[in-house]
Amino acid sequence: MATKIVVDAGHGGSNPGAVYQGRRESDDALRLAMAVGRILEENGYDVSYTRTTDTTQSVGQKAAIANEEGADLFVSIHRNAAEYPGKYSGVQTLIYDDSGIKKEMAQNINANLERLGFRNAGVSIRPNLVVLNSTQMPALLVEAGFIDSTTDNQLFDSRFQAIAQGIADGIMETLENQNVSGGGNMTGNSMGNNMGNNMMGNGQNCPVCPSMPEGTGPEQELYRVQAGAFRDRQNADNLLSLLENDGFPAYIIYQDGLYKVQVGAYSRLSNAIAMEREVRQKGYNTYITT
Structure with missing residues (x-):
C-alpha cells in the first residue's frame, strides 16, 4: 500500500490568510499545494487534498480531513507575513515538536528552498496550532516565503515549479532515509503522533463548527466576528493562536x-451572532463587523 499524504492548501474561501497588494495567501497556497501533490503522485505516493478550489475550511476541518483519510503524513502549505511589509523574508517550517521524522523533513524542505535563493528562517516548534496538534500523524506547516516581501514574491513566481519540486523532494528524501518509500507502509515509532488534548470525541476539534456561507462572492456582504486589531503582527498572531487553540x-x-x-x-447575521456568543463565552472581547 502506498504511503498516504494529505496536502493542505492553507486558508481558503472567506479566509484569504495574509493579503498584500491584492495578492492572497490562500491563492498562492492552493497553487503550490496542488503542484507539490502532483509531484508526489507522480512518484507513487497516495495523495489527497484538503481543498482543490477556493473553499472555506476551519483549521479543525482540515485536521479532521487528514484524520478521516487515515493519512501517514500531513503537509500544510502557507505564505508568511510580517507586521510591516518588507520587514522579513525567507522560508520557515513549523512542527508540533522535534520528535520523530518531522524535524528532519522540515530541515530538508528548508534546505532545498534555500538553494533556490530563499533565506532559511529555520524550523519553529508551534504546539498551539490546530493543524499540528490535532492531526493523528506527523504534520508540518511550510511557510513558502513572505507574501509582503518583493524578493520572496519574485522568487515564488519565477521559481514556482522548482519550489514545488524542492518541497516534494524534501518530503520524499526524508521518507526514503527512514526506509519508507512511495510503495511502502508507514511503520515504526519514527513517525510519531501529534494528537493534542483538544480533540473532541466526534473527531472535530472545534466546539463550534458553523456552516459557512455558500456561493459567496465579492458583491455579497459577509458578517465576521472580530476579536482584535493590532499594528504589531506578533500581537495578532498571539491572539490567533489562542483562538485556534480553542x-x-x-x-x-x-x-x-x-x-x-x-x-x-457569514451571509446570515444570525450565524455571526451565534458565533460571537460562543467566542465571548471563552472570554474574548468581540464585535460583529462586515
Whole structure:
C-alpha cells in the first residue's frame, strides 16, 4: 500500500490568510499545494487534498480531513507575513515538536528552498496550532516565503515549479532515509503522533463548527466576528493562536494598516451572532463587523 499524504492548501474561501497588494495567501497556497501533490503522485505516493478550489475550511476541518483519510503524513502549505511589509523574508517550517521524522523533513524542505535563493528562517516548534496538534500523524506547516516581501514574491513566481519540486523532494528524501518509500507502509515509532488534548470525541476539534456561507462572492456582504486589531503582527498572531487553540476558525486580514483577527464569515447575521456568543463565552472581547 502506498504511503498516504494529505496536502493542505492553507486558508481558503472567506479566509484569504495574509493579503498584500491584492495578492492572497490562500491563492498562492492552493497553487503550490496542488503542484507539490502532483509531484508526489507522480512518484507513487497516495495523495489527497484538503481543498482543490477556493473553499472555506476551519483549521479543525482540515485536521479532521487528514484524520478521516487515515493519512501517514500531513503537509500544510502557507505564505508568511510580517507586521510591516518588507520587514522579513525567507522560508520557515513549523512542527508540533522535534520528535520523530518531522524535524528532519522540515530541515530538508528548508534546505532545498534555500538553494533556490530563499533565506532559511529555520524550523519553529508551534504546539498551539490546530493543524499540528490535532492531526493523528506527523504534520508540518511550510511557510513558502513572505507574501509582503518583493524578493520572496519574485522568487515564488519565477521559481514556482522548482519550489514545488524542492518541497516534494524534501518530503520524499526524508521518507526514503527512514526506509519508507512511495510503495511502502508507514511503520515504526519514527513517525510519531501529534494528537493534542483538544480533540473532541466526534473527531472535530472545534466546539463550534458553523456552516459557512455558500456561493459567496465579492458583491455579497459577509458578517465576521472580530476579536482584535493590532499594528504589531506578533500581537495578532498571539491572539490567533489562542483562538485556534480553542478550536475557532480564526484568521488574520491586513486592512487599513491593522492586522485584524476575525472568526468566521457569514451571509446570515444570525450565524455571526451565534458565533460571537460562543467566542465571548471563552472570554474574548468581540464585535460583529462586515
